[in-house]
Amino acid sequence: MSKMRLRGFESAPGQRHVSEEDRYLYRQEEPKHRLVVIGTGTMGQEHMRVAALLGRARIHGIYDSQPLSMDVAEANFRPLQPEPLVRYDDLASACNDPAADALLICTPNYTHFDVLQTAMKSGKPIFLEKPMATDLQDAAAIVRADKAYTAFIQIGLQYRYKPQYLEALAEALTRRSVGDVKTISVSEHRPPFLDKVDQWNKFERLSGGTLVEKCCHYFDLINLLAQARPGRVYATGGQAVNFLDFERNGVPSDIDDHAFVSIDYDNGIRASFTLNMFCPDFAEELVVVGDRGRLKATEEQDIHRSASGSASLTLRLGENGLSKTSDLTYPRAIEQSGHHGSTYFEHIALIDRLEGKEVDCATPMQGMWAMIVASAAQQSVASGQAVSIDRFIAENDLETLLN
Ligand SMILES: NC(=O)c1ccc[n+]([C@@H]2O[C@H](COP(=O)([O-])OP(=O)(O)OC[C@H]3O[C@@H](n4cnc5c(N)ncnc54)[C@H](O)[C@@H]3O)[C@@H](O)[C@H]2O)c1
Known part of the structure; x- marks a missing residue:
């Protein structure tokens, strides 16, 4: 110990x-x-x-x-x-x-x-x-x-180390509490992107676009939960409220502030992701439903009232078994050190890895798959068409790397 x-x-x-x-x-x-x-x-x-x-x-x-x-x-x-x-x-x-x-x-x-x-x-x-x-x-x-x-x-x-997602991954994949996973829905509601040095996050060219820059976290989580290759992505979104009058050197901001994304995985799992970035506070929700039950993982933080947030996981199995609600937290010092404690556990993985231990941390290939979903979603927003991931991979010359 x-x-x-x-x-x-x-x-x-x-x-x-x-x-x-x-x-x-x-x-x-x-x-x-x-x-x-x-x-x-x-x-x-x-x-x-x-x-x-x-x-x-x-x-x-x-x-x-x-x-x-x-x-x-x-x-x-x-x-x-x-x-x-x-x-x-x-x-x-x-x-x-x-x-x-x-x-x-x-x-x-x-x-x-x-x-x-x-x-x-x-x-x-x-x-x-x-x-x-x-x-x-x-x-x-x-x-x-x-x-x-x-x-x-x-x-x-x-984000895979945030308390509610760590628990959701353990319930859905390790304990298989909800049975065979069928649907995954994730949402993030939050305030606009913060000010940055040179304001790089206001421009798609510098950030990769909102779905790549911010939402790669959620696509990584959804990919982890689905345990399969994404087959098709459809998305709609735009810039409705944030930075409409923002420009730098004559170039207007062009980043989306809301989006709806749906992803069909090759194993039949269907997933959705909702983003809204013109909210006064932070709220994330993940709902995973399988053939035995439903789990909901949430995180909320009203930054105007409190420096720390709350996270919970609810499991509902109906007549299939035990239902519960857990209030999840890391110790205060860890929770407040950044991103609700997840960065601390990411560092444990980093240092363990420096010491030669096996760890569960994000690999470049996982980062790439999160980017594939995000980039396909951005293409879908731009074109108004669903994107076949096989075709997207071929168009981007990525077959040898990914197949
Ligand atoms: N994992 C997460 O949850 C998370 C959260 C926030 C930001 N990020 C990522 O962290 C990175 C930094 O974001 P941030 O919010 O700290 O931005 P920031 O603008 O606050 O800080 C970036 C810093 O990099 C410096 N910089 C710019 N170009 C540089 C260069 N070529 N060499 C050395 N320094 C350079 C800038 O001067 C600035 O001080 C981004 O990739 C962002 O997406 C990740």
Whole structure:
């Protein structure tokens, strides 16, 4: 069993009089690994925070093309790690520091491919934020490169570790509680995309488009639950409310803020995904129905009222067996460290993998399949036609890679 942690006490002001020598429950192991974070904006800083909370790796250095991002990251991080951070002057130096064990790429989507090319020259293990690329050709090149890479590339699709989805995957796939899964419906209702450095997330060219940028998380989850290859995708969506008057250098924002997507899988499972991004608060819902019952996994957070959200899973088996509702949560420190605790468990997978253990984390191929569904959905929104995935794969020259 891993050593029990009591972080609530460990960091409480009333426990600071317990000297280093007397610390047993509160003692932190020396971190064994050193990480370099490339891109220290919102997500890069979440990874820094989570690594410090987990305590198995130290953040060794940071690199960002905008000095302000490094200044802010350093200032925010100082209370979490006493050792100073190395600040690199350029990407190649950040990637090739012999003192670093792994690289985390947290730059905007449109930079992932180029940054990854430099990062892979180091031969180090790489964590690459989602979506792996902004288009399918770059994603395919990453999958091919990964096959030949001696270290690993892990993709930042961490929603699979959110408490309600972890439980839903366990109920539906491990315990098979609802029987043979037949339908999967997912929805996300949330506020608009936040401000970003250079506002890259307001443009399809820079982000890959809303369904790729944001919704690859849900397509990854649906793919995991369906356990089959998507056969056909139909989607409708558009830009109804958000950023209608936003432009940069004369170019208007062109990202969708709502969509309905339906996916038919080759094993007969039908799935749907609903997105709305002009809501005042955050709400996610997953409903999986099989031939024995129904499960519903939810997460809600009213950001105007509370810093933390609530997650639950309800299982209804009717006369087939046990029904229950579970209130799900990670410990407060973990939940509040980012994305409701999922990033923390993604880091456990990353560090376990650095230590040579088998883990269940997102692979480049899984990232690619999430992008295929997302890109097919975007094509369907644009054309108004359903997209046959076989044809889509052939049109994009991906048959050898995927068949
Ligand atoms: N896994 C998740 O749930 C999740 C959540 C949010 C963001 N993300 C992903 O993380 C990535 C970063 O998003 P963010 O929200 O932190 O954006 P951000 O704009 O807040 O931060 C990106 C940072 O990268 C820097 N940057 C830009 N180009 C660079 C380059 N070539 N080299 C080095 N630094 C560069 C920017 O200056 C900025 O500081 C994106 O790919 C995004 O999709 C993932």
